[in-house]
Amino acid sequence: MRIKICGITKSAQGNEIIKLGATALGFICVERSPRYITPLQIKAIIDDLPSLVDTIGVFANAKASEIIETVKITGITGVQLHGAESPQFCQQLKKQLPQEIELIKAFRVKTPESLTETTTYTEYVDTLLLDAYHPQMLGGTGQTLNWLDLQQFQPSLPWMLAGGLNPQNVTEALSQLKPDGIDLSSGIERSPGDKDLSKVTQLFQTLTN
Numbered sequence: 001m002r003i004k005i006c007g008i009t010k011s012a013q014g015n016e017i018i019k020l021g022a023t024a025l026g027f028i029c030v031e032r033s034p035r036y037i038t039p040l041q042i043k044a045i046i047d048d049l050p051s052l053v054d055t056i057g058v059f060a061n062a063k064a065s066e067i068i069e070t071v072k073i074t075g076i077t078g079v080q081l082h083g084a085e086s087p088q089f090c091q092q093l094k095k096q097l098p099q100e101i102e103l104i105k106a107f108r109v110k111t112p113e114s115l116t117e118t119t120t121y122t123e124y125v126d127t128l129l130l131d132a133y134h135p136q137m138l139g140g141t142g143q144t145l146n147w148l149d150l151q152q153f154q155p156s157l158p159w160m161l162a163g164g165l166n167p168q169n170v171t172e173a174l175s176q177l178k179p180d181g182i183d184l185s186s187g188i189e190r191s192p193g194d195k196d197l198s199k200v201t202q203l204f205q206t207l208t209n
């Protein structure tokens with residue numbers, strides 16, 4: 001299972017988190033987020049990481065040109081779209097990105113019906129991600145989804161579960177759902193962008209038991 005730890009802002013923490021077992025690190029490219037870091041800061045962190053790690057830039061309603069420029073500057077291996085990007089935007093962006101760049105579309109699930117929207121994207125992206133809906137915040141909310149409502153979600157693409165996961169609730173989430181990956185941010189932090197390595201250690205201990 002893929003394990004993505006998102007909202008990395010510090011090189012040393014990113015490296016420790018990879019050693020603990022994460023398969024992917026996420027970097028927030030949304031300026032209004034307290035976890036935002038610049039493309040040059042992302043590049044500096046990635047340059048210091050082992051090469052086989054997935055590195056995902058998280059965007060929300062950004063222009064395609066900004067995303068493509070960020071991919072070039074940073075060397076990220078994937079792009080996560082966390083806003084209201086349309087299927088057509090994803091289709092166009094996918095055509096413009098280098099073939100090897102993973103395109104992830106995130107959905108902030110408000111009602112079980114929100115899940116049906118995902119089917120209109122499956123032709124144009126590589127991976128789906130489900131996050132909790134919050135009226136003011138785009139992500140990193142710490143709010144969980146109603147996992148029971150997701151049990152019927154069996155998309156044709158790999159999918160990742162996000163939204164308020166932490167060392168205490170991840171086992172319960174994975175007993176109800178079988179995502180291809182999980183994505184955590186605020187549940188393993190001291191403060192936004194500052195990961196708590198003891199919580200990350202606890203997470204991986206829980207996952208390996």
Ligand SMILES: O=C(O)c1ccccc1N[C@@H]1O[C@H](COP(=O)(O)O)[C@@H](O)[C@H]1O
Pocket residue numbers: 006007026028030033034035058059060080082106129131138139140141142143162163164165183184185186187
């Ligand atoms: O983390 C942020 O600040 C953020 C800002 C804008 C878009 C997405 C963001 N984070 C995403 O939120 C989920 C995890 O949230 P949490 O575990 O509930 O804190 C993850 O997909 C991040 O990429």
